[in-house]
Amino acid sequence: MTPEQLAPIGGALARLLSPHAEVVLHDPAADEIVAIWNPLSGREPGDPSLLGELNELSPTDPDVYGPYPKVLPDGRRLSSISAIMRDADGKPAYVFCVNVDRTAFEEASRLLAAFAAPAHGQPRVLFQNDWSETLNEIVAAYVRDRGVTVDRLTRDDRLELLGKLDAAGVLSQRRSVPAVARALRMSRSALYQLLAQTRKEPHADPA
Known part of the structure; x- marks a missing residue:
């Protein structure tokens, strides 16, 4: 399993969710971003991943985490999910993270809620x-x-x-x-x- 083999998955996810999500491929061993599509966060390949101690995971631990909340520096809130790609020994080889910007959905929700609000009585x-x-x-x-x-x-x-x-x-x-x-x-x-x-x-x- 190589980043090149995983790249079509990242590209497909980014295209499907564009422009509302970024997709990030991490290398936990090197603790760096290998590839990133639609970089909402402004990060680039080679930036630190900061994923935590993935080496402590056992083969029986979950491979998918989330959705969980994150936030961008400009205040936009994200819903994120991470999927661990394991090697033949069951150790984390790569991690896909999908970070969805909730701004458009929250605005749509507010708009629908306003339309659904009880109408005032006729004057x-x-x-x-x-x-x-x-x-x-x-x-x-x-x-x-x-x-x-x-x-x-x-x-x-x-x-x-x-x-x-x-x-x-x-x-x-x-x-x-x-x-x-x-x-x-x-x-x-x-x-x-x-x-x-x-x-x-x-x-x-x-x-």
Whole structure:
């Protein structure tokens, strides 16, 4: 096993994770960096590895360590993982370290968290006269409570729903009938027929 044989692995990892990670190949016996791809840390081949006492590892110890945290001098935080390549005697021959810059992922996480934050209530001064919002809320709540789509509402369901909309004042608003008809997936004539019935024979609340 030589650095030249391991180089394609390092190059492939760096290409896959570019530009968010550096890949480093260490020689623990010489305590130096053999090769480095996408050097986020500014290190170069020949710089000290500073990996610690790898000679104390036994053949039964793990070959992969991490992910564990590291930090760059400019404050960027890394998630790192190290893989030990052993020789025929089970001793550490080389160590691959992959250091992933978490900056882009943390920024994306913050952005997603901001979008997922609970929305503020609608400002009443803007929406207090918006009967279309009331229409949408009543219809949405009705079908959600029954677990059906608007298309699957029965005639009795539509009568009850029209009663709720009428009681909320939606159907007394100018040009509301076409919007209600669209929301309930029905024609205006059918809506007028049901509305006449629900106003003539309002559904009684169950005892």
